Amino acid sequence: MPAHPVPSWTVGDVVVHRIDETPLPPETGPWLLPDATADVVTRHDWLRPDLADPDGVLRLASHSFTFTAGGLRILVDTGIGNGKNRANPAWHDLSTDYLERLTAAGFPPESVDLVVLTHLHTDHVGWNTRQQDGAWVPTFPGARYLVTRVEREFWAGRAMDEPRRQMFRDSVHPVEDAGLLDLLDVPAEGADIAPGVRLLPTPGHTPGHVAVRLTSLGDAALITGDCVHHPVQFAHPGIGSCVDIDPEQSAATRRTLLGSLAGADTLVLGTHFPPPTAGRVAAHGDAYRLIPVPPEQ
Helix, strand or coil, X not given: CCCCCCCEEEEXXXXXXXXXXXXXXXXXXXXHCCCCCHHHHCCCHHHCCCCEXXXXXXXXXXXXXXXXXXXXXXXXXXXXXXXXXXXXXXXXXCCCCHHHHHHHCCCCHHHCCEEECCCCCHHHXXXXXXXXXXXXXXXXXXXXXXXXXXXXXXXXXXXXXXXXXXXXXXXXXXXXXXXXXXXXXXXXXXXXXXXXXXXXXXXXXXXXXXXXXXXXXXXXXXXXXXXXXXXHHHHCCCCXXXXXCCHHHHHHHHHHHHHHXXXXXXXXXXXXXXXXXXXXXXXXXXXXXXXXXXXXX
16 A cells, blocks of 8 residues: 555546545534534435534545646645644644645646646645745745636735735745736636636635636546535535635525536536545435545545
8 A cells, every 4th residue: 555545536538636635623514514514414314424424523624636637737726734823723733744645646746837726715725835944935836826816806905814814925925926826817608727627617605716627538527626615515505604705606606516517427526525525416306415436546
């Protein structure tokens, strides 16, 4: 068994790797999705045992996805990061083997060409930088970092509390100062960033949030970012996150997205879904459920 096993799924001729950072503690679910109460969760047998525990506590995780498309080595979201000063105890001053896992997947930091940030939240930008000689420097110095213009301009114009300002100081500004951050306009139909890779606007959680759609040889996959945090939202699309900027828009985005995926052969890869992490959307009652697809390794 490799020291750092790397779960992966094949989409046409693209191999998508999950780069594990850390499982999130049990208290994350009640904080993040407060309407996903134990009573709600335990109504759905299909969530157990992998996606929720027998008492209805949601399982959640932090990880990234990486793949090669059009000759570009692409990383989607960068997790929480090591050694960061964070208000959330589950995110504070982590020391994980994330970079070793990334390297074990065949993507050492210096080899990454493109970092796609689905949005600018603390647990999606942390490994943008790492500490070197007392300063925060880009972890992926040969990469372009990509975020939507709407997303960056929203936060630039918003009054932020000190924890969020700290996150921008250590995980966003160093990338901007190095000239590595690109802002992309994403129309309603999406924007192609590489052959077979399209960013789809999925606003609500944040104004400029995107999901990432992959297509190859007739196969398709979708990396959710935070438009869906947990599969319980398949059964209850109206359940939103406590940090959604626009809860009504977030729910509408989720309903539209899940409706478009139900019955399709699209592999859904959840950015916070615990193992098995991936699956297909099926109609179930008056909503949906996840049909899990375990990794191939």
